[in-house]
Amino acid sequence: MANAARLAIGLMSGTSMDGIDAALIETDGVDHVRPVHGISLAYSAADRAAVAAAVQSAKTHPTRRRHAEADRCATMLAERHAEAVAALLSAASVPAADVATIGFHGQTIRHMPPVPEGDSGWTWQIGDAGLLAALTGIDVIADFRHADMAAGGQGAPLVPLYHRALVAQGQAAGRLPMGPVCVLNIGGVANVTWIDGDALLAFDTGPGNALIDDWVQATTGTRFDADGALAARGAVHSDVLTAMLDNPWFDQPPPKSLDRDDFSASPLRGLSAADGAATLATFTARTIALSRQHMPRAPVAWVVAGGGRRNPAIMNALAQAVGAVRPVDALAWDGDLLEAQAFAYLAVRSSAGLPLSLPGTTGVAAPTRGGLLYRAALSRLSR
Ligand SMILES: Nc1ncnc2c1ncn2[C@@H]1O[C@H](COP(=O)(O)OP(=O)(O)OP(=O)(O)O)[C@@H](O)[C@H]1O
Numbered sequence: 001m002a003n004a005a006r007l008a009i010g011l012m013s014g015t016s017m018d019g020i021d022a023a024l025i026e027t028d029g030v031d032h033v034r035p036v037h038g039i040s041l042a043y044s045a046a047d048r049a050a051v052a053a054a055v056q057s058a059k060t061h062p063t064r065r066r067h068a069e070a071d072r073c074a075t076m077l078a079e080r081h082a083e084a085v086a087a088l089l090s091a092a093s094v095p096a097a098d099v100a101t102i103g104f105h106g107q108t109i110r111h112m113p114p115v116p117e118g119d120s121g122w123t124w125q126i127g128d129a130g131l132l133a134a135l136t137g138i139d140v141i142a143d144f145r146h147a148d149m150a151a152g153g154q155g156a157p158l159v160p161l162y163h164r165a166l167v168a169q170g171q172a173a174g175r176l177p178m179g180p181v182c183v184l185n186i187g188g189v190a191n192v193t194w195i196d197g198d199a200l201l202a203f204d205t206g207p208g209n210a211l212i213d214d215w216v217q218a219t220t221g222t223r224f225d226a227d228g229a230l231a232a233r234g235a236v237h238s239d240v241l242t243a244m245l246d247n248p249w250f251d252q253p254p255p256k257s258l259d260r261d262d263f264s265a266s267p268l269r270g271l272s273a274a275d276g277a278a279t280l281a282t283f284t285a286r287t288i289a290l291s292r293q294h295m296p297r298a299p300v301a302w303v304v305a306g307g308g309r310r311n312p313a314i315m316n317a318l319a320q321a322v323g324a325v326r327p328v329d330a331l332a333w334d335g336d337l338l339e340a341q342a343f344a345y346l347a348v349r350s351s352a353g354l355p356l357s358l359p360g361t362t363g364v365a366a367p368t369r370g371g372l373l374y375r376a377a378l379s380r381l382s383r
Pocket residue numbers: 013014015016017018185186187188189190208209210212213224225226227228305306307308310311339
């Protein structure tokens with residue numbers, strides 16, 4: 001029997017650490033998807049500093065062991081996400097009682113994927129999900145990546161099943177050509193989903209914007225290269241680019257996933273701010289192009305979500321390397337909210353007992369369920 005369509009909220013705070021995206025969708029967790037509304041809430045400088053501190057302190061802990069920076073940040077994150085939910089519901093004129101579930105991704109502070117024939121890996125998304133359930137009065141599903149990793153998967157990427165549902169809709173409506181389609185996300189990290197009918201192959205491709213953001217922050221004091229303006233004034237240093245591309249990780253077949261800080265901008269040392277931004281934007285594009293070697297058939301279309309689609313230096317270099325690429329907005333999808341929508345979709349799947357990951361998405365041995373439920377009724381505030 002088909003699952004009933006329900007209203008669900010998805011909350012995503014990604015590796016760029018820029019804020020929270022909140023999306024309300026109607027979905028059955030299978031093929032029915034109807035985006036209803038969405039908002040973004042930027043972190044204040046203090047919130048961003050708290051997240052950055054938790055990311056740094058997580059590097060000094062060998063596992064998901066609680067520590068002061070993470071605990072402080074987890075409380076703050078629940079409060080901010082509750083504010084995002086309130087703003088979203090108010091903007092959409094929907095009462096909380098109409099929402100079946102919230103999918104709460106949480107803030108990734110460390111991602112250590114399993115090593116072949118070695119360590120089983122760990123991943124940590126923080127945020128006090130019980131507090132969020134109490135503050136919103138809505139059931140919350142969180143900790144989406146844990147079960148996949150416990151079953152041998154990479155724990156990421158998880159958005160691919162949502163990409164597949166969207167591509168099926170787009171192809172049925174004639175907005176996308178039939179044949180293999182690539183949905184690319186250029187966030188802090190970049191990841192691609194190759195979809196050919198029901199077949200899926202997904203993996204992280206390399207850096208997205210994180211290296212550019214860190215470089216621009218260090219050299220100019222601004223948070224990101226708005227509209228690629230800095231890169232446009234710079235020149236690509238092909239010697240540095242070649243050295244950075246000379247990394248066996250890119251040839252390693254999927255499954256594979258990354259921590260935000262797995263790549264370093266140290267080869268750029270000595271370059272001007274503009275030349276560094278231009279070189280890094282081309283590096284992101286070229287590493288995405290290298291992902292094609294792992295695809296079973298050449299894609300007939302590339303569509304791009306995430307903040308990197310707004311950086312012409314990345315998009316032009318990508319078009320040069322792989323041919324025509326267009327932002328997902330051309331398909332009437334919201335390129336800023338796709339991941340938030342996906343966690344609403346995954347929350348509904350989790351409630352329905354449907355798998356969140358497949359061998360083709362995370363390398364897990366078999367389709368695997370995931371997510372932990374925090375019931376609003378059991379999460380009353382004690383203060
Ligand atoms: N106008 C713009 N011009 C250039 N870059 C932009 C622009 N707007 C956003 N970005 C880039 O996009 C980033 C945010 O992207 P996004 O919100 O997709 O990442 P995320 O969801 O945090 O990351 P991930 O998908 O890895 O979890 C910013 O940090 C910035 O680098």
